[in-house]
Amino acid sequence: MNASLPWYLVLFYGEPEQSLRMQVFDFLGSWLVSLDHPFIIVGDFNQVEFSSDKLSAKTGSIAGAMSFHNWRVEHELVDIPFKGPRFTWCNNRKGFRRVYERIDKAYGSKDWFSNFPNTGVKHFPIQISDHAPIELCFNLVKNSCKKPYEIESWNLHNEECTSPFRLVRKLAFIRNMLRKWSIDKRKSWSKEWDCFDERIVEAMDYTIISGNSDLAVQVNNEGRAGRNFILGIKDFAGNWTYDPICIGNLFYSHFYGIYNPISDDYVVALSTTPASSNTIIFPRLAEFDVLFQRLGALKSPGPDGYPALFFQKCWHFVKNDVISAVLNILNSGLVVTRCITNRMSRVMSYLVGEFQNAFVVGRHIGDNVILAHEAIQNINKHFLGIVGSLLLRPI
Structure with missing residues (x-):
């Protein structure tokens, strides 16, 4: 002092x-x-x-x-x-x-x-x-407390460490701000749901006393939608179809093309595929734009907590930081799985059979479940007397 x-x-x-x-x-x-x-x-x-x-x-x-x-x-x-x-x-x-x-x-x-x-x-x-x-x-x-790790001067001058570090810190800051905003919004939404619950109780009381269920039907329609129906669907050319028969034909042709391949000879050696040597080079800047737009917008987020929708909506803000971090990782000898997946997708059709539905662009693992469900439902619907149908699963 x-x-x-x-x-x-x-x-x-x-x-x-x-x-x-x-x-x-x-x-x-x-x-x-x-x-x-x-x-x-x-x-x-x-x-x-x-x-x-x-x-x-x-x-x-x-x-x-x-x-x-x-x-x-x-x-x-x-x-x-x-x-x-x-x-x-x-x-x-x-x-x-x-x-x-x-x-x-x-x-x-x-x-x-x-x-x-x-x-x-x-x-x-x-x-x-x-x-x-x-x-x-x-x-x-x-x-007295455990001394934290001190950032040494060589960390700050080494460009290989700075770009991923900056990206992670920015994402962490945005995540904290979004969390606070979500908590505030959740409070206001919970108040709206409380009001809706009160209206449900009021409608039930009104129905019991008066015997008129119009108010209960009105509140029910406000709170939940009716049963979902497929009123229209886009065909392969991008045109909307509203006719029920055409909608059924589109579904049929889609699944028929998946489960009835043109040829059984789908095993092709990698050396005979048309992939060029450019498959191995580092990604170009334009490739990042296409890559992030192809990501599943609402799929499970990664360790940072961000779904792909965040990067797609805010790409013009985070583009430079993300590209710098990815190139930094590639230059340091590590692998960015999404870039590798994007490159491998060019030869996937030569490596994976047409019966394989999972992990291939344009095919969905849920197609098998939907097909089995529809087949069983069709059998149950047309079962009459002693005449029935049988499903055979080839092994």
Whole structure:
């Protein structure tokens, strides 16, 4: 501690009323500008800045947190680290209504740690009051913890490591923001469902009392659709067909082409396929556009939690980062499975038999299930007396 340097100690109490809180912060900020020496502010701010400083059963955004954070950044205030229990206030309620927050804290000027580097705040347990006592220390002994891995300088200068790292960090940031947005939306949707449930109960009561089920039918139609029917389908040329007979013929021709191959001679040596030596070269930039548009939009996401739909919708934003990361991995000797799959799809028709339905573009593993279901249903429908049908499965 530099004993010869003058400094200011500001004791502060935040406005309890949310609507007036920022007015008090703005007044404090205008007064801090006049201070010509390092200063530290200690007190009850009555405002949580980060979600990690609040523990409650409710989730979502914190009222006033963003405004307070912008005010603190604008005045270049530094959060003083603390030691001890994380939360300094409790509403002393029971069960799910109990809330913990860190609102008693200290902030220093931007030059505070240059003169008092070991400053810290010691938190004591919440015992008598709803607030925990805090102590300002100028030589605080930090909590011992496992030292994290330090990024060495060669990591930052090595281009092979930077592009995937940047992509992962950006995706992680977006995922956290989308999670917060989804939680907020889920709350509003749950309220709409609660209203719908109330209408269902009202319709049931009305039906029992009056004997008229019109209201119940109306609410039922609002909440769930009727049975699904195939009213139209696109043919192979992309034209819509609405005639039931034509729809049946399209289904028949589709499955007939799958299960009745033209030739049984489908095993072709790889050396006789028309694939050129270009199959092995690194992907061109235009190939990435085609590759990501062919991905299943709503298939199971990868370890990053993002379905392919995210990259397809936001491709013009994430394109450069994704391409840089993929090329970086390819150049380092690893394999990007989707690029390899895209290249192999050019020769798949020469390697896989026409009876194979799974893992081939244009064929679906569910076709077998649909065909078996329709065949059994057809047998059950036309069963009459002692005359029946038989399904044979070749081995």
